[in-house]
Amino acid sequence: MSPEHATPPRIAIAAAGRHAGESVEIAGWLYNLRRSGKICFPQVRDGTGIIQCVAVKSALPEELFEKLKDLTQESSLIVRGKIRAEPRAHGGYELDLESAEIVQRVPEADPYPITPKEHGIDFLMDHRHLWLRSRRQHAALKVRAEVIKGIRDYFDSHGFVLVDTPIFSPAACEGTSTLFEVNYFDEEKVYLTQSGQLYNEATCAAFGKTYCFGPTFRAERSKTRRHLTEFWMVEPEMAYSTLEDVKRVGEELICFVIARVLEHRREELATLERDVTKLEAVKAPFHRMSYDDAVKKLQSKGSEIQWGGDFGNTDETLLTDDLDRPVMVDRYPSAVKAFYFQPDDQRPELALGVDFIAPEGYGEVIGGGQRIHDLDLLLKRLDENRLPREAFDWYIDLRKYGSVPHAGFGMGVERFVAWMCGLEHIRETIAFPRMLYRTRP
């Protein structure tokens, strides 16, 4: 084959800048097309970026030019040509098209369903498998991937060992009313995990510092913009640690992940029209406030909350509307927290728990605290909560065989990503959201 017919190297659009002046091949889909008489501008996306091609009629075989000029949205094609720096172009580069191959032409009779016009949310969610190709959705999921990588890198580089906890759980972590039931073998029932925490308490006694990171499930009959039935959560747990360690690690983690997102996902945040100054402002030290003071602050701002009550979404938003970074609210009444919280030495009616409430109305992004390490107290709390000791036998064992003060927390990925992206609704933070009335596609 003569050199001029050799296939040029295939590149990713994201790498176009490294190939300026070179002949390359790009394989992708037609994102958009502008025409102007004897020239047309197919915009090609390949999943790593979008590049505008310049196809000049006089420079191409007539048949190819005609095909390109009428090409339909999302048709797949391979384009070849030279990369040229073009400061006015999105991404800074264009491709002068020399040849192209249409891989599959989307027929006019059955066009790509998602057009530049406005679509209703149900239509878009029904077409989620295609909607992911749109720029905003693509950007949000790239931010998600960066958040997840940031979280894992933080823990892996700070002495935590990843230990996956089971999805199939025999016992409930926080009550049974919001558990999904699975038909196991031989009429047996198991439940889908709501949290890996109880298991983390076992693994942190084996590894010192551990984290689990996987999907968790809540069967809540809730249709709010903050709820999914299936969501991902990271949960670290630390032996020989206290409430203060949770505050320190949670604060470090959030700052670490935000720095990563700002470093690597500027372009995606711009696509999402995110005000990045809001994220840049999130720096340590975060605000700190006791539950007592939080209640007073809320009352002074007009909330009807009374001491002893848990915060609703409105309270969380009210609590942070004058803040530029998260507030860590600690020492909640034990009555509103799960059975396993260590009580405060000074005021035993309070639990050594902390919630991190994000600004801009994104609500609780981290919840955690110190766990009970005393055997007798744990047994008492199980009984008070009418939880059967038999079901918790292994959990009780952890207080018999080398019990130590320990603490940890959970951070939900989707709510965190919504905050990073400035998204109104959590459903756009995951590829295929599962909700009360949504299990497809």
Next chain:
Amino acid sequence: MSPEHATPPRIAIAAAGRHAGESVEIAGWLYNLRRSGKICFPQVRDGTGIIQCVAVKSALPEELFEKLKDLTQESSLIVRGKIRAEPRAHGGYELDLESAEIVQRVPEADPYPITPKEHGIDFLMDHRHLWLRSRRQHAALKVRAEVIKGIRDYFDSHGFVLVDTPIFSPAACEGTSTLFEVNYFDEEKVYLTQSGQLYNEATCAAFGKTYCFGPTFRAERSKTRRHLTEFWMVEPEMAYSTLEDVKRVGEELICFVIARVLEHRREELATLERDVTKLEAVKAPFHRMSYDDAVKKLQSKGSEIQWGGDFGNTDETLLTDDLDRPVMVDRYPSAVKAFYFQPDDQRPELALGVDFIAPEGYGEVIGGGQRIHDLDLLLKRLDENRLPREAFDWYIDLRKYGSVPHAGFGMGVERFVAWMCGLEHIRETIAFPRMLYRTRP
């Protein structure tokens, strides 16, 4: 407080080497204890390592020495003293004990159940929450964490975007007989995913190269040493790719992960008494063999397999017993593969699939191939397999709107970890294994 009473800095045992000659504090559990008259040697583990302490009676308050001397296994304690290089010690360092604090003493009346004597596997699995503290189990799960990090790092650094696929699935990927059924809301049933592949085919059209990595579920009534009902799987998928790309990426991935394990987990492999020369031998290029030739080889070695049959465990072991690295067997009869495999152009009765079969009897570690991209062929295969088109409407869409050749594979974490660790049974590769008759702890 005067300087001599200041608490020394707390360190992890793994970092002891950086603190030789310094006073430090270590918080952990009593792993083992040797006594020799006026001296005793408490071995302390903290999850990062094990260090031997030297407690000399004459140098300590009498009460403390007596407490230490009779301390029970897995009691929690904090020790303080100077780190000293000691070439004969495990890990190379010892701690000359100056003071100690017993956090919780395990009572003699209810001792730690796992003793150095032999225990049966059921007993150990019933005490999995404690068994994880044992050296071999600890080592295997550290290898697992390294494998997972290696896999993620490989994909993250090779242009793949992590896109989590859903656990709740409306449709079956490979038949319904091995699906776990979940009671969703309002009498609705959903199923637990067996593979993210179908969804990956949607996301790779949006991102070019993607991977999902999460738990998957198979309701197989199988009690073999290779089966779990809940296991983790990584699945990459690549647009504009073919069977050959699967071979290239799978080979690269395996070599990358093995190199990581050998680089960072030598000590754990030694604990597991793994013959690392077997892992060091696993280098590209892997062996390559067609299904046709694999059947001939098996027959020549005495297997009763006939052309058209799928390989069982015995066949997989037989196929690799003379090999030092995996063999990639490709082009299986379509009849033994799932409906979505692209047929071979030359011999349409063959599927463009490939299995990577590991040496040493570890069996299939990767399975994948090229998917059907032609709409009409996909519809035909759905009908032939009696799969309802309605259930696959969104999957069919992917062939209507910019279809391209694409390919991918799945790699199960647990089987891979078993191979790395040289483990007989897959149940030791995950913290809390779920099997036919095992859902606790």
